Amino acid sequence: MKSLLTITACLFFVALQAQPADGAFGITLNILNPTYTDYVGKTSTGFRLGYTRFKSDKFGWGFDAAYNTLNDYVPRQTYEYPGGAITTDIFNYMYYFTLMLNGQYYYRPSGRLVPYAALGAGLSVTRYTLFYNVYQEGDEKVGWALRPEAGLVFRVREYSALGLKGAVSWEYAGNKSTLYNIDNFSGFTVQAGIVLFNN
């Protein structure tokens, strides 16, 4: 309860700082639903942090970092291969980290509700891990990632430091693993979180 009050007080404090902003930090939940589901198919909730620098009323650029752990369960079955076979159930895990630069376009230069579109491109770091019984093995891939995004930023008051953000995006990462015959990853993301404008 004490923590909740502290957080609320902080948010109230930044909301009172009613000035135009030249940049903004954002922290959002990053709900990632894979569309390439050969390895992992379950929706994952992770985090995304970003910073945006406003270059004009219409344009901004920035960077963000996101992290999700995706997983899925493969029931027990027998896999045959030349010279043998193995029977096990497998927990497929995908530790997925992206670091991107992005450009943003704002459809309304001012006001409390600002729709925007963005395109991000950068780096993906993916750790594929297969857990079976007490054993595990994996593969790590560093590749590129691309993410078009559309969203809304809602400022609590005009020029307030606190805003709320919601966005949807699609992402595609060049992180295929030939070791496990896993192709490039793709998925839809829904973001919801807060934006702190700085002056």
Added chain:
Amino acid sequence: MRKTAAFAFLMISLAACRLEPDLAELVQDMVVQTQYDEQSVTESFNIFNTYSTFTMRIDTMGLVSTRTRDTLLVDASGQDFVKSVTRRVRDKVLQAGFLPVGSSETPDFSVNVILLDNFSFFQTVTYPPYYSSWYYGYYGYWFPYVTTYASSYGTVAIEIVDIKNYAANGNRYKIIWKAFIGDIYTSVDQKTKTLEAVDQAFAQSTYIRKN
């Protein structure tokens, strides 16, 4: 600069939250891996059709451990794990159509059951395709050659070793088939799950049969 550092610290902290599956869910069933010699079992030839008899020791297991120099494993008083597993293996070989004989009665093949203690086969063991001849008769087992890497895993290994063609194989005992079952230490029901795994090892090795 401080903002950037704080941002990086936060991301690293988040990335450090590495989720993993629950151990209780992971160890519900054991992993069963089987391998056969690809020269001895092909589409047109199955060496098991040339076999009739086998030998194996029951009620004891071979032991290869990084923690002890003991080479035999027997049940402690009141336990029947070793006895149950070795007898289940023997039953499976009998069901495949082979006859048990004593080791002095020139069996066609030997069946060895060995506990690999304190390391993981699935990750670290190097298994030779042959045993050197001097291993023969050493407590009746032919032990695998293992690396010294240790982890706290236990694996039951079952081997079928060709005795009939010892001379034809250059005076070496060739391993025709091997099965690895693990991890037995974290199992929710060690004996029952090991017996199920033995059944699975033979079920996924249908070429082990006497036609």
